[in-house]
Amino acid sequence: MCGVRAVIQRVDGARVDVDDDEVGVIEGPGLLILVGVTHTDGEAQARRLANKAYDMRLFGGEVSAADLGLPVLVVSQFTLYADTRKGRRPTWDAAAPGPVAEPLVAVVADELRLRGAHVATGRFGAHMRLGLVNDGPVTIVLDVD
Numbered sequence: 001m002c003g004v005r006a007v008i009q010r011v012d013g014a015r016v017d018v019d020d021d022e023v024g025v026i027e028g029p030g031l032l033i034l035v036g037v038t039h040t041d042g043e044a045q046a047r048r049l050a051n052k053a054y055d056m057r058l059f060g061g062e063v064s065a066a067d068l069g070l071p072v073l074v075v076s077q078f079t080l081y082a083d084t085r086k087g088r089r090p091t092w093d094a095a096a097p098g099p100v101a102e103p104l105v106a107v108v109a110d111e112l113r114l115r116g117a118h119v120a121t122g123r124f125g126a127h128m129r130l131g132l133v134n135d136g137p138v139t140i141v142l143d144v145d
Contacts, residue, residue, distance in 0.1 A: 003145040004045040004104065005036040005080045010058045010138035014073045016122040017129045024120035026071035029059070032132050033072060035108055036080025037101035038094050046104045049144040050111035058138055065117070072112050075122035075130065076105040098125055 009032040015025040026032075033053050037046075054066045065072065078101065082090035095101070102124045112119045122128045 003038065003143055004041050004049045004108075005038070006049055006053060006142045006144075007034040007077070007080065008032070008053050008056065008058070008140045008142055009034075009132065010135045011073075012133040012135045014130065014132035016073065016075055016120075017131075018123045018126045023123050023126075023128075024073055024075075026073045026118070026120050028071075029068070029135065030071040030073065031058075031065050032130070033074050033108070034077040034080065035074060035105050036077055037096040037104045038081055039096050039100065041096060041100070041104055043104065043107050045144050046107035047111045049142065050108045051115070052144060053142060054112055054115055054117060056140065056142075058140070066115060069116065071118040071120065073120045073122075074105065074109045074112065075128065076101060076124050 011032045012029055013027050014032045055064045057064050078095035081095035084090050109119045109121050
């Protein structure tokens with residue numbers, strides 16, 4: 001396994017709804033970070049992922065979200081660990097169960113808050129609907145060992 005995995009999107013606004021209720025929103029430029037956790041991950045990997053994502057130079061002029069003080073929407077997404085090598089039905093064996101994954105997704109959000117970011121989140125384990133304007137488009141896959 002390769003550790004905490006994320007899909008990072010540079011956005012011009014993003015929101016997440018659960019049951020038609022908005023649970024998280026960022027307005028204007030920022031990052032949407034979809035986080036997947038596997039069985040062997042720990043807090044150190046989650047913190048590294050948060051810092052690497054926030055410091056990644058994804059904005060004009062080779063600057064990061066941290067440089068600009070931009071907001072971040074963090075959403076758990078176990079499907080990032082889908083195994084699609086066989087057949088047409090993905091398996092989720094590599095995805096960590098909720099009691100392992102939920103606290104580590106929270107660590108990502110908390111680490112970003114410690115850095116001064118405004119952080120919105122989804123709701124762990126819920127069926128969520130995401131809306132975003134991908135700016136660029138810029139989409140990065142990040143694996144942190």
